[in-house]
Structure formats: C-alpha cells, structure tokens
Amino acid sequence: MSWKISNDLLSVKLMTRLKIYALFQYHCISIFTRDLQTKMLCQTKVAALLFLAVISPSFGDPVGDRQQEECKKMSTCASCITKSFCTWCVTKSKCTKQSCGNDNIIFPKEYSAIMAGPQFCPRVVEPEEMLTLKSGAKQIIEVKITQIHLYMAFTPWKCKIDYNGEQMTVVAMLLGDKVFCETVLLTNDSHEPSRSGSVSVLWDYSKSFDGSIPFKVCRCDLDPLCNACNKLTDA
Known part of the structure; x- marks a missing residue:
C-alpha cells in the first residue's frame, strides 16, 4: 500500500x-x-x-508564494502598489512582497508611511501638448521627470525610443528635473502626415521611470501646420 x-x-x-x-x-x-x-x-x-x-520559509505558505510571484510580475511602481501586499524597491527598481530590505520603499496608499501611494513613484511627467518632431531632422528630445532620488543623478541615463516598430536606446543627460536625450534623427517614410512613437527614461543603465511620452514625427510637405515644422528649418 x-x-x-x-x-x-x-x-x-x-x-x-x-x-x-x-x-x-x-x-x-x-x-x-x-x-x-x-x-x-x-x-x-x-x-x-x-x-x-x-x-524553508515558503513551505506551508502557498498564499505567500502566489503573492510573491504576483508582485514579481509587476514591472512598474504604479502597477506594483495597486496590490496591498506588494512594495516597490526604488534602488533595485523592482516589485516585491514587502522584502525591500534597507532600500527606499514605496508602499500602497493604504499604508501609514511617508512614501505611500503612486504620487511617490519615479515617473515621467506627461507634457500638456503632444511632442512633435520633424521628419529627417536631427533633434534633441526633452523629457521631464519627477520623484528623482539624489543617488540616481550619479548613474548613467538613457532614453529608450520606440518608433516604427523598432526600439533604440540613446545616451541622455539629467539636468534638474529634465532628461535630454542625445540627438536623434527619425524619418517618416510613410504616406501619412505623421507617425507615432514614444520615449521612456532609463537610469542606472536599465532601470525605468514609470510612463513614457508619446510623440509624432511629421512630414512637413503633408502637414505644414505641424508644430515641429514651424520650429525647425530643414536639416
């Protein structure tokens, strides 16, 4: 038996x-x-x-195991702290089940903590107007960010640009609360007046700020009223 x-x-x-x-x-x-x-x-x-x-700390705690795995799946601070059992570790830039150690910790808004709620998440600030770029012209993309911790300033910064189904990463510089992406040249080869893309911010090589800024690349011959076409001369 x-x-x-x-x-x-x-x-x-x-x-x-x-x-x-x-x-x-x-x-x-x-x-x-x-x-x-x-x-x-x-x-x-x-x-x-x-x-x-x-x-084994995990044995006999299947609920804790599932919660830990659920936290690990969260890739942004804002999504992480929507779960009452998750916390965002700022320096590690990852979501855990309340196991950040001595890291700077962002808690769900229900907690009585100094940094509790999505307003404390390091994130990109969306501009009031759509960012426009002129097709075929070299330009510097400027991104405003918030909740910058002091030690972040001394790490390498980068911009990740998603455009036309491709990604590119360029070197960036932090000045105050703004990140300036290295000069990029984006081209709209379509027959449409504009094509859309987005730019996000990375610190310490690969750690992301929440959010991204949408932009559009204009063809000035098809959309002469595009803001980018009025600001720049031909490159």
Whole structure:
C-alpha cells in the first residue's frame, strides 16, 4: 500500500506549519490505522515535511508564494502598489512582497508611511501638448521627470525610443528635473502626415521611470501646420 497525501491538504491556505503538521498526523492515523507499517512510514515522512517547513520559509505558505510571484510580475511602481501586499524597491527598481530590505520603499496608499501611494513613484511627467518632431531632422528630445532620488543623478541615463516598430536606446543627460536625450534623427517614410512613437527614461543603465511620452514625427510637405515644422528649418 503506497503513501499518498491528498491534494486538498497541500492547498491549505492559512494554517501555520504546526497546524499543517498536526493535520498530516491525523491524516496518517485516521487513514492507515489498519496498516501499522504504512502508518509508521507516513509519520516518518510527515516528520521530514515538518523539518523542511522549518528550514524553508515558503513551505506551508502557498498564499505567500502566489503573492510573491504576483508582485514579481509587476514591472512598474504604479502597477506594483495597486496590490496591498506588494512594495516597490526604488534602488533595485523592482516589485516585491514587502522584502525591500534597507532600500527606499514605496508602499500602497493604504499604508501609514511617508512614501505611500503612486504620487511617490519615479515617473515621467506627461507634457500638456503632444511632442512633435520633424521628419529627417536631427533633434534633441526633452523629457521631464519627477520623484528623482539624489543617488540616481550619479548613474548613467538613457532614453529608450520606440518608433516604427523598432526600439533604440540613446545616451541622455539629467539636468534638474529634465532628461535630454542625445540627438536623434527619425524619418517618416510613410504616406501619412505623421507617425507615432514614444520615449521612456532609463537610469542606472536599465532601470525605468514609470510612463513614457508619446510623440509624432511629421512630414512637413503633408502637414505644414505641424508644430515641429514651424520650429525647425530643414536639416
């Protein structure tokens, strides 16, 4: 007769490890009372499971495991703290289940903490007007950001540009609360007056600020009223 632990026992959500141990013990005694050898084997395996529960923080906490995995899937500060059990680690630039250590921590808005809520997330500030660029002209893209921590200023900055189904990353410079992307040349080769793209900000090589700025690249021969066409001369 083989020993088998039912799946319903493994899916217990809110029991402590000792309660789980007691439940398994009861399972052994009640199910295998007619087979002493099998009962002893069952109890031996239960003791082993208790040992694993002590040395493994995740054992016996399936809810915590699922929450931790759910936090890890969040790639932005704002999305992270929509979950009451997640916190955003600013320096690490990642979402965890309240395991940021001595990092700067942003909590969900329900918490009584100094930095609680999405308003504390490092993020891009959307401009009041659509950013426009002139097709075929070299231009510097300027992005305003907020919630800049002092140590961020001493790391490398970059701009990630998504345009025409492609991505490019260019060197950037932080001055005050604005990031200036290295000169870029974007071309609208379509028959449309403009094509859309977006630019986001990276610090410390690959850590992202929340959000991005949309822009459009104008063909001045098809859209002479585009703001970019009025500001720039032909390159």
